[in-house]
Amino acid sequence: MTDKVVLIGFMGAGKTTVGARMAAQLDTYQHDLDQIIEQHLGESIQNFFAREGEAAFRTLEAQVLDRQLAEIGVLSTGGGVVMTPTSRQLLQRTATPVVYLRTQPEELLRRLQGDSQRPLLKQMDREGFMALWRYREPLYQAAADVVVDTDGLTIDQIVTLISKRLEQN
Ligand SMILES: Nc1ncnc2c1ncn2[C@@H]1O[C@H](COP(=O)(O)OP(=O)(O)O)[C@@H](O)[C@H]1O
Numbered sequence: 674m675t676d677k678v679v680l681i682g683f684m685g686a687g688k689t690t691v692g693a694r695m696a697a698q699l700d701t702y703q704h705d706l707d708q709i710i711e712q713h714l715g716e717s718i719q720n721f722f723a724r725e726g727e728a729a730f731r732t733l734e735a736q737v738l739d740r741q742l743a744e745i746g747v748l749s750t751g752g753g754v755v756m757t758p759t760s761r762q763l764l765q766r767t768a769t770p771v772v773y774l775r776t777q778p779e780e781l782l783r784r785l786q787g788d789s790q791r792p793l794l795k796q797m798d799r800e801g802f803m804a805l806w807r808y809r810e811p812l813y814q815a816a817a818d819v820v821v822d823t824d825g826l827t828i829d830q831i832v833t834l835i836s837k838r839l840e841q842n
């Protein structure tokens with residue numbers, strides 16, 4: 674299987690968790706855009722968001738995405754990467770397969786219950802969360818080469834499914 678994959682999907686879809694397991698199984702690197710951005714900033718995304726706002730974060734995210742697409746390994750993105758036209762273009766143009774980890778919003782809300790790291794989650798009520806999911810869903814679909822539904826699956830099952838779907842692709 675290819676040792677280059679990009680994972681996209683909504684907050685809580687498992688991009689970070691699945692990416693780490695997949696990289697371990699493929700004996701390759703995982704790059705997590707959020708972690709790279711936090712290392713670069715020397716502070717949490719949470720703090721940066723609060724001080725500089727979402728637009729500044731998106732600009733930075735697009736720059737780091739551009740650079741990381743050149744690296745081998747599994748690239749776990751942040752859920753909002755499809756919100757920026759530049760980032761969407763980068764995903765469209767890359768030769769690396771883009772995998773959409775698709776998870777129903779009710780399941781995401783269960784997974785993210787009690788989370789305090791995601792600034793957008795804090796700002797939203799249930800309706801806002803659902804609306805954002807519906808808004809982003811076609812953007813993920815359009816950016817993806819492969820769509821994997823994660824509801825009810827374990828991390829290992831998702832990794833196996835991704836490998837299978839990429840072979841078929
Ligand atoms: N398939 C899954 N089944 C159950 N819990 C999951 C699954 N995938 C991820 N999680 C949990 O959901 C939370 C968010 O996962 P994470 O990998 O950080 O998502 P993302 O990076 O897409 O926002 C974590 O607590 C993780 O353990």
Ligand SMILES: O=C(O)C1=C[C@@H](OP(=O)(O)O)[C@@H](O)[C@H](O)C1
Nearest residue numbers: 683684685707751752753791792
């Ligand atoms: O959906 C979003 O807009 C965001 C998702 C987060 O990443 P995860 O998808 O890994 O939670 C992180 O990039 C930031 O909080 C914004």
Ligand SMILES: [Mg+2]
Nearest residue numbers: 688689707750
């Ligand atoms: Mg993540």
